[in-house]
Amino acid sequence: MGVGGNFWDLLKPYARQEGFDFLRNKRVAVDLSYWIVQHETAIKGFARKPHLRLTFFRTINLFSKFGAYPVFVVDGTPSPLKSQARAVRFFRASGLDLSSFPVVEEGVSVKRNSRFVKYVEECVELLELLGMPVLKAKGEAEALCAQLNREGVVDACITADSDAFLFGAQCIIKRLQINSKEPFECYHISDIEAGLGLTRNHLIAISLLVGSDHDLSGVVGIGIDTALRFVKCFSEDEILNRLHEIGRGGALVIQGSIDSEVLRSSDENLPKTKSSHCSHCGHPGSKISHLKFSCEYCGSTAGQSCKQKFVGFKCDCLSCDLDKKEKERKKKENWQINVCRKIALEKNFPNDEIIQMYLSNHHGTDDDPCIEWASPKTEMLVDYLTYQQHWEPSYIRQRMLPMLSTIYLRDMASSPTNDLLYGHYEFHSIQRVKIRLGLQFYVVKWKKAVNALSDSMSAIPEEPDILQGSEEPDESNDLLEEPDVPVVCINDGCCFLSTDEDMELVRNAFPEKVDQFLKEKELKERKSRKKKSSLRSEGTPKNSESSTSQSLQLSITEFYRSSKVLCENTLEENDLGASEGKRKEPSTRLSKSARRRLLFD
Structure with a gap:
């Protein structure tokens, strides 16, 4: 959830739709709980243990298809404030009376749902077998993701919790659409600052006013629009201090308003009240004085009546302008006083514990986390998914091949060796250039080495063989976002695989093969x-x-010209009323079906 009051709708106009290569060779922190919660309901009933399946396929897609380096973050012990807010949310959703809500002791955290904790543990075990780094946060996972992003350890965060910005995140990927030309919906703090004029402290102030995961209610009677307008009256450095002053019953009239200062510093010699205006033309002066002398605004002469004012006329003289600004100032001050009174009525506002939590720089269990990507433990992973998902081992190995080929090409680019892909396949050639979702890839052909062992793990069977005997033959759908399946073919007794690979990655690993292909x-x-x-x-x-x-593309009449001409000649002979030298048309007395039969018989 994050910040309440439809906070994402406020940021929606400043979202960027990033392309396919946005995360290429970048590190990204993933809020694992967000993945589990987001898709548990979406595909529940369509797959066995959807949290494991989504984690498996999305990790492979993120690593191989998008070329990113994912770092997964899991939740730690929830803060007492969030535990209490979660319990209140449960009471509200269940329709229970909040008066019967049990009093939670101060500083005591409520344990997370045991079933959800089990899901997380299973996903963590899967990720460790895939060789992905997994970090544990002290409290909320999005807080550690934001800290890693703010410190430059990662380039973006994948989460739907908007309070990640309050923790200091610089770039948040809220939505991930795998099969799209623009798969990433990103929010950059720089765009929010430029578009809305809001900094991190302003966002924290808005969350205190409208509510968040740690305080559901916020300030009664203040919505997102009111909070946005109110916090923009102050600078980044003074907004939180002013909230403290107002919450403690300080000055209700806001002295920091720029418009008020400008108005109060205006020339004191100018008239303070609106002068009298003519009822006929609406300009400064009386009707009698305009008739006796003249009206400089209407251009009338003495003894001549001034012009009749039109409907909706508004005078723009200096007196009216000052009066208008004075009314706007008083209206704004009254509105600000009303907001301040609502804030002052709240008990213990603002909560210093929430502010300190947002501004803290220690959200991880380890201040210097070790982030490393290891090679997947293939056979252990096959055994794990075979037990958990009841998949065929060949199915698992085939789906893992895009990830293994990406790791192989990266290793060959950094330190070339004589190793084989998956221990059995060597780089053979580049078949062609493939365009997918507007991006170019090399279709790489891998050949099974002669000296490779021909055991069960060496064969990557074709798609029909994989699905035979599977308990879930209908799991290949768009909701599950499966990676690209390698194409298998046998030519002259040799086994070949074809995979789609990043062009830059292939060039760095095998520059000679790329040059040969281009020539x-x-x-x-x-x-x-x-x-x-x-x-x-x-x-x-x-x-x-x-x-x-x-x-040239011929019309349909060209194919049946002889039949049509013969038909027309027959009709011309029978048409007694037609004159010679003129083109004869079929008789309109014949029905449409009869003319069609005459045309094509």
Whole structure:
């Protein structure tokens, strides 16, 4: 949830839709609880243990398809404030009377749901087998994600908790759409500061006014629009101090309003009240004085009546302008006093414990976390998912291959060796360039090495063989966001795999293969151009005419010209009223079906 009062709707206009390559070679902190909660309901009933399935496929997609380095963060012990707020939310959702709400002792945390804790533990075990780093927060996972982002350890956070901005996050990915040209919905704090004029302290003040996960109620009678307008009256450095002053019953009239200062510093010699205006034209002066002398605004002369004012006329003289500004100032001051009175009625506002929690820089169990990505423990992972998900081992190995090929190419780019992909496949060639979602990839062909052991783990069977015997044959749908499946083929007794790989990654790992592919591609294009030019130059007029006619799209009447002409001639002979030399049309007395039969018989 995060900040209440539809806080995401306030930030929605400043969202960016980032492209496919946004996270390429970047580190990203993932709030694991967000993934579990988000998709538990979405695919529940469609798959066995959806939290494990989503974690498995999304991690592979994030690592291989998007080229990111994910760091997973799990929740620690919830704060007493959030525990109490969660209990209140449960009472409200259940329709129970809050008067029967049990009193929670101060400083005591309520344990998280045991079933949810089990889900998290299973996902953590899966991620560790995949070789992904997992960090545990002291309290909330989004707080540690934000701290890692603020300190530059990661480049973005994947979470839906808006209070991550209050913890100091710089870039939040709220929505992740795998199969899209713009899969990331991102929010940057720089865009929010430029568009709304709100800094981190302003956002904290808004959360105190409208409520958050740690204080559901906030200030009674203050919504998101009122809170936004109120906090913008103060600078970043003074907003939290002013809330303390108002909450402790300090000065109710806000002295920091820029408009008020400007108005109060205006020339004191200017008239304070609105002068009299003519009832006929609406300009300064009386009707009698305008008739006796003149009206400088209407341009009338002495003895001549001034112009009649139109409906909705508003005078823009200095006196009216000052009077208008004075009314606006008083209206704003009255509104500010009303907001301050609502704040002053709240008990223990603002809560210093919440503010200190948001501004803290120690949200992890380890102040210097060790973040490393290891190679997956393939066989242990196969055994784990076979037990938990009842999948076929070949199915698991095939779905893991995009991740293994990405790790292999990265290792070959940093330190080339004679190792094989998955211990059995060697880089053979680049087949072609593939465009997917507007981005180019190399289709890489892997050949099974001759000296590879031909045991059960070496074979990556084709898709039909994988799904045979599976207990969940209908799990391949868009909701589950499965990675790309490698294509398997056998040619001349050799087994080949085809995978889609990042072009830059392939070039760094095998520059000679890429150069060879580009040269062959250029040679083929040259031969194709030469062949086309020779056909144009050596072609006879007859050939050119035939080629031109073949390139034109003929109408349907061209295919049945002889039948149509014969039909028309027959109709012309029977039409006695038609004159010679004129084109004869089929008789309109025949029905449409009869004319169609005559045309095509």
